[in-house]
Amino acid sequence: MTDQSVAKWDVYEASFSGPAEGNPFIDVAFEADFSQNSRKVRVPGFYDGNGVYKIRFMPDNEGAWSFVTKSATPALDGKTGNFTVTAARKGNHGPVSVANKFHFAYADGTPFLSFGTTCYAWTHQPLSEQQKTLDTLKAARFNKMRMGVFPKDYPYNVNEPLHDVYQRGADGKLDFDRPNPESFRHFENQVAALGELGIEADIIMLHPYDRWGYCDMSPEQDYRYFAYLTARLAAYRNVWWSLANEYDFLLDTKPMAQWDRYFHIIEENDPYNHLRSIHNGDPAANYDHRKPWVSHVCIQHWDVKRTGEWREAYGKPVVNDEPEYEGNIIQSWGNISAQELTHRFWITTLRGGYAGHGETFSHPEDLIWWAKGGELRGEAWKRIGYLRDLLEQDATHGLEPLNKDGTFPWNRISGSRDGDVTWIYFGEHQPVIWAGGLPQDDRKYEADIIDTWNMTVTPAKIVSAPENHPTRHGAVLRQRKPDAAFAVELPGKPYLALRVRPLD
Amino acid sequence: MTDQSVAKWDVYEASFSGPAEGNPFIDVAFEADFSQNSRKVRVPGFYDGNGVYKIRFMPDNEGAWSFVTKSATPALDGKTGNFTVTAARKGNHGPVSVANKFHFAYADGTPFLSFGTTCYAWTHQPLSEQQKTLDTLKAARFNKMRMGVFPKDYPYNVNEPLHDVYQRGADGKLDFDRPNPESFRHFENQVAALGELGIEADIIMLHPYDRWGYCDMSPEQDYRYFAYLTARLAAYRNVWWSLANEYDFLLDTKPMAQWDRYFHIIEENDPYNHLRSIHNGDPAANYDHRKPWVSHVCIQHWDVKRTGEWREAYGKPVVNDEPEYEGNIIQSWGNISAQELTHRFWITTLRGGYAGHGETFSHPEDLIWWAKGGELRGEAWKRIGYLRDLLEQDATHGLEPLNKDGTFPWNRISGSRDGDVTWIYFGEHQPVIWAGGLPQDDRKYEADIIDTWNMTVTPAKIVSAPENHPTRHGAVLRQRKPDAAFAVELPGKPYLALRVRPLD
Known part of the structure; x- marks a missing residue:
C-alpha cells in the first residue's frame, strides 16, 4: 500500500x-x-x-x-x-557528480558548468537581507554558492548570528553536545531555496573565523557534528560538502588525521555520495586532493594560468573558488578589479577548470556580498553570467585544454575544445591574426570574436593560415607550423576570445 | 716615457x-x-x-x-x-657588475637599474636603419640592449645581413675558420655607439635562428669564436656576455658540457669579468644559474609574480629579459598589450628583479623593433622610461622585497624597499586604503600615488592605520595587524603604485 x-x-x-x-x-x-x-x-x-x-x-x-x-x-x-x-519535477536534474574526469554533470546527464559565488554567512543575517540575497541570485547566473554552517567573526563581520548553531545551557553557554534544531532547520530551508533557483549549496562545515567557540569543539563533538549535518542535509540534491574554508588555519588544533576522519564520516552517512572537497588558505598548504575520498579539487589561488598544473597534480575537476575577489577593501585577496576577475574566469575556464566569484566592496554598514549576501555592487558578475550562457550553448563533455602539457603557446594563452567547438581566450594578448589550435579537418567552420568585457559576439573573418617559416634550427619548437587549415583575423586589442564551430 | x-x-x-x-x-x-x-x-x-x-x-x-x-x-x-x-670622461661610470647580491652597479658605485630592450639583429640592417635605431634609443630611456653577433633568420627576418660574420672562401661558402674582421669592426663600433648613449650591450653570442650555417660550427670553431669575440670586445666597458638566446633550442647539437666550456673560455679571455648570463627558450629548460661562472639570471617568463622564486632559487640578480613583448603578431610571446607589459615591468621591479622590453608590431615591411630596431611604435616604452626615472631618484642599494618569502600579502601584490624609501605596486588590485608594509618608526613620511599608465604622481592622504580585528582562530595569518603606524587613502582603481619617503 x-x-x-x-x-x-x-x-x-x-x-x-x-x-x-x-x-x-x-x-x-x-x-x-x-x-x-x-x-x-x-x-x-x-x-x-x-x-x-x-x-x-x-x-x-x-x-x-x-x-x-x-x-x-x-x-x-x-x-x-x-x-x-x-518523475522528477521540471528543472530538477538531480545531484551533481564528477563527469569525464575533470568535469561535472547532473544525475540526468546534463553537464554542470560550475559558476559559483560566495556568501559565507548569508544564512546568519537578518531575514530581510537573506531574502535580498535570494532575489539577487534569481537575477544573476551563479549556480553554486559557498556558504558556512557556522556564523562568521572576521573583519566586516561582527554582528551576532540569527541563530546559535548549538543550544545554550542554563549557564548561557553553548552546549556543543546539543545541536540547535531551529538553526539547522533554517539552514536547510535556505539550501532548499537555493535548489529551487538551480544553485548548488557548497556547504562549508568548519572555518576558523570564530568567537563563539565552534572551533574549540572536541574531536568527538566534531565527529558527531559531521554525522548530524550529513544525516540532516544529504537528502537535498543540491548539497556539496566542503569540509572547511582555509582548513590549514585550523591545523593547530585539528590535526591532519582528524580531517581525513571527517571525510570518512561523511562517506559513512551520505548514501548519495555528494561531492566532497576542502579549501586551503596558504597557497602552499593544499590538502592532498589525490586522497580517494576527495571528489574534486577546491583551491584558492590567483595564478590561474597554473590551472593545468592542478589538473595534472590531482587528476580531478579543479574548482578555483578564490582566484581573488572583485572589490576594494584593504585585504589583497579582496580588491581586484572587475576586469581582472572576469579575465581570471576566462583563463580558468578555458584551461579546463572552474572559477568562483566573490565581491568585497567596502560598505559603510559592512554589507558585503562575500560574507553577508544582499546586493551585488560590482561589474564582474554580469560578465561571468555571460560566459556561462555562452558555454552552455555548446557544452557536451566539458572543456579540455588544446594542449594538456601546457607547451607553447598554450602556456601563454588559454585554449580548449568541447566536442567540435574550439574556444581560445587571448586575455592580455592581442594578435591581429590567429591560427593555432584551430581544427584542421575538411569541415567548414565559422568563427566568432567575443569581447569578454563588452559582452558582444562578432563574426570573424576567416583567412588562409600563415605559412611556416622554413628555418632549420629551433624550427620545431619555435616556428610551429600553424596547426590549422585556416586562420582568423582579429582586431588587435586585449580581452578577446574566439569561438570556432562547425557549420555542417 | x-x-x-x-x-x-x-x-x-x-x-x-x-x-x-x-x-x-x-x-x-x-x-x-x-x-x-x-x-x-x-x-x-x-x-x-x-x-x-x-x-x-x-x-x-x-x-x-x-x-x-x-x-x-x-x-x-x-x-x-x-x-x-x-680621469674617466663625464658619463663613463665604468663597467657594470653585480652589487648587493641581487642588483647591479657601475664600477664607480653608481647603481645600475637595468631597463633593457631587444633588437636582436639591428647591426645587420641597412646603415640608415641602424642610425634610426640609435636616434630612437637616444630619445628613449633604455640602458641595456640585447643584440646578436650573428644575423637572424626567422619569421619577419628574411633579409640578408649587412656583413658575413665569417669570410667566404673561393667556393663562395662561409669559412668558419676565418672570421670576417669587417663584420666585427662594425659590430664593435655599434657597441661603442651604445656606450656613448649610456646603454649596455648584452651581446648574444649564439642563437638558433640560422640559415647560413653559423649554428653548425664545430665545437672547436665555436671555442675559437668565443675566444676571438672576447678578445675583441672585452675592453668595451658596456659589454655583457649573453651566451645564447634560447640556448636550449641548440642542445640537439651543442650539449650541456659545451655550454659550460663557453663560459670558461670567456672567463679565460675577459680580464674585466664582465657580466655573464644565458637565456632559455622553454620555461622548464633554465640553465642552472647557480653555476659559479654565471653572474646573473637571465630568464624568459611571463609569470612575473614568480620573480621571488627565481631570486631564491639562484641567489643572483634576476633579469627577466622576455616577460613577453608588446605587439600584435601571431606568436604569443610577441603580442601582449602595452598596459600588460608596463604592468609586468612594475611587478618584476618591485619584487626585486629587472625586466626587459621588446616590441613586435606587425609591419608591412617587417620593420619590427624586436629584431631590426628602427622606430618604436608602441606605448610601453614611455611608461618604462618613467619607471626608471622615478626609481633612479632614490636608488641606493636596490629594491629588496618587503617580504622575502613572499607570504601574504606580498605573494599577491608587489612591494619593496630601497634604503628608507618604500614602493608598493597594486596592479590589478584596487584597495581604497592601504597600510601593509609601510614604515612603523617615529619618523614623518610622505606618500605619493603613482598612476603607472598616465605617468602622474599625486600626494596621498595619510590616515590612521585600521585596527586589527580581534579574532582568535587564524588571527595571525588572516588578520595581520597592519605593520604600519599609518595608512594611506587610495582612489580605488587599478594600476597604481605607492611611494613612501621620509620627510626628515
Whole structure:
C-alpha cells in the first residue's frame, strides 16, 4: 500500500516520536533501509528536538519504495513506510557528480558548468537581507554558492548570528553536545531555496573565523557534528560538502588525521555520495586532493594560468573558488578589479577548470556580498553570467585544454575544445591574426570574436593560415607550423576570445 | 716615457704588424701583460686581418701603465708600450657588475637599474636603419640592449645581413675558420655607439635562428669564436656576455658540457669579468644559474609574480629579459598589450628583479623593433622610461622585497624597499586604503600615488592605520595587524603604485 508520493530527487521525509529525556543527540541512534525490490539504501536518521526523530531520503529512481527503521531504541525500531516516486519535477536534474574526469554533470546527464559565488554567512543575517540575497541570485547566473554552517567573526563581520548553531545551557553557554534544531532547520530551508533557483549549496562545515567557540569543539563533538549535518542535509540534491574554508588555519588544533576522519564520516552517512572537497588558505598548504575520498579539487589561488598544473597534480575537476575577489577593501585577496576577475574566469575556464566569484566592496554598514549576501555592487558578475550562457550553448563533455602539457603557446594563452567547438581566450594578448589550435579537418567552420568585457559576439573573418617559416634550427619548437587549415583575423586589442564551430 | 693617453674605462688599443700568410686566426696567438707598478693584467690579442694584430685594454685606474707582448711569433713578441690613464670622461661610470647580491652597479658605485630592450639583429640592417635605431634609443630611456653577433633568420627576418660574420672562401661558402674582421669592426663600433648613449650591450653570442650555417660550427670553431669575440670586445666597458638566446633550442647539437666550456673560455679571455648570463627558450629548460661562472639570471617568463622564486632559487640578480613583448603578431610571446607589459615591468621591479622590453608590431615591411630596431611604435616604452626615472631618484642599494618569502600579502601584490624609501605596486588590485608594509618608526613620511599608465604622481592622504580585528582562530595569518603606524587613502582603481619617503 502506497500512502505518499514524492518526485525523483526531491526529499522524502518521515517523522517518528521517541525519547526526549537525557540527551537524545548522543543517546539515541536510528537509521532506515530504503528499498526498491532487492536494492537497499542505508539512510541515517537524526533527532530534530522535542522528541521528534526524522529520516530523509532522496530517491534516485521512480516507482514503489519502502523503508524499515532500525534502532536500539524500541520506539524507533521496525517502523515501516511505503511511497511512490514520480518523475522528477521540471528543472530538477538531480545531484551533481564528477563527469569525464575533470568535469561535472547532473544525475540526468546534463553537464554542470560550475559558476559559483560566495556568501559565507548569508544564512546568519537578518531575514530581510537573506531574502535580498535570494532575489539577487534569481537575477544573476551563479549556480553554486559557498556558504558556512557556522556564523562568521572576521573583519566586516561582527554582528551576532540569527541563530546559535548549538543550544545554550542554563549557564548561557553553548552546549556543543546539543545541536540547535531551529538553526539547522533554517539552514536547510535556505539550501532548499537555493535548489529551487538551480544553485548548488557548497556547504562549508568548519572555518576558523570564530568567537563563539565552534572551533574549540572536541574531536568527538566534531565527529558527531559531521554525522548530524550529513544525516540532516544529504537528502537535498543540491548539497556539496566542503569540509572547511582555509582548513590549514585550523591545523593547530585539528590535526591532519582528524580531517581525513571527517571525510570518512561523511562517506559513512551520505548514501548519495555528494561531492566532497576542502579549501586551503596558504597557497602552499593544499590538502592532498589525490586522497580517494576527495571528489574534486577546491583551491584558492590567483595564478590561474597554473590551472593545468592542478589538473595534472590531482587528476580531478579543479574548482578555483578564490582566484581573488572583485572589490576594494584593504585585504589583497579582496580588491581586484572587475576586469581582472572576469579575465581570471576566462583563463580558468578555458584551461579546463572552474572559477568562483566573490565581491568585497567596502560598505559603510559592512554589507558585503562575500560574507553577508544582499546586493551585488560590482561589474564582474554580469560578465561571468555571460560566459556561462555562452558555454552552455555548446557544452557536451566539458572543456579540455588544446594542449594538456601546457607547451607553447598554450602556456601563454588559454585554449580548449568541447566536442567540435574550439574556444581560445587571448586575455592580455592581442594578435591581429590567429591560427593555432584551430581544427584542421575538411569541415567548414565559422568563427566568432567575443569581447569578454563588452559582452558582444562578432563574426570573424576567416583567412588562409600563415605559412611556416622554413628555418632549420629551433624550427620545431619555435616556428610551429600553424596547426590549422585556416586562420582568423582579429582586431588587435586585449580581452578577446574566439569561438570556432562547425557549420555542417 | 709616455707616448699616449686614454681615459679610465675607455679603450686603449695597440696595433702590430705580423704574418698574413697561412691562417693567422688559427696559427698565431699573442697576448700582453698590462702593468701598473707590480700589478699585471693579462690581455689576449686578436688578428684583425691584412697582417694587423691588435690588443685592446680597458684601464680601471688612473696613472702610468705599460705593456709587453708575448707570442711564439717573433714579430709579436716582446713589444712594449707606455700610456697614461686620465680621469674617466663625464658619463663613463665604468663597467657594470653585480652589487648587493641581487642588483647591479657601475664600477664607480653608481647603481645600475637595468631597463633593457631587444633588437636582436639591428647591426645587420641597412646603415640608415641602424642610425634610426640609435636616434630612437637616444630619445628613449633604455640602458641595456640585447643584440646578436650573428644575423637572424626567422619569421619577419628574411633579409640578408649587412656583413658575413665569417669570410667566404673561393667556393663562395662561409669559412668558419676565418672570421670576417669587417663584420666585427662594425659590430664593435655599434657597441661603442651604445656606450656613448649610456646603454649596455648584452651581446648574444649564439642563437638558433640560422640559415647560413653559423649554428653548425664545430665545437672547436665555436671555442675559437668565443675566444676571438672576447678578445675583441672585452675592453668595451658596456659589454655583457649573453651566451645564447634560447640556448636550449641548440642542445640537439651543442650539449650541456659545451655550454659550460663557453663560459670558461670567456672567463679565460675577459680580464674585466664582465657580466655573464644565458637565456632559455622553454620555461622548464633554465640553465642552472647557480653555476659559479654565471653572474646573473637571465630568464624568459611571463609569470612575473614568480620573480621571488627565481631570486631564491639562484641567489643572483634576476633579469627577466622576455616577460613577453608588446605587439600584435601571431606568436604569443610577441603580442601582449602595452598596459600588460608596463604592468609586468612594475611587478618584476618591485619584487626585486629587472625586466626587459621588446616590441613586435606587425609591419608591412617587417620593420619590427624586436629584431631590426628602427622606430618604436608602441606605448610601453614611455611608461618604462618613467619607471626608471622615478626609481633612479632614490636608488641606493636596490629594491629588496618587503617580504622575502613572499607570504601574504606580498605573494599577491608587489612591494619593496630601497634604503628608507618604500614602493608598493597594486596592479590589478584596487584597495581604497592601504597600510601593509609601510614604515612603523617615529619618523614623518610622505606618500605619493603613482598612476603607472598616465605617468602622474599625486600626494596621498595619510590616515590612521585600521585596527586589527580581534579574532582568535587564524588571527595571525588572516588578520595581520597592519605593520604600519599609518595608512594611506587610495582612489580605488587599478594600476597604481605607492611611494613612501621620509620627510626628515
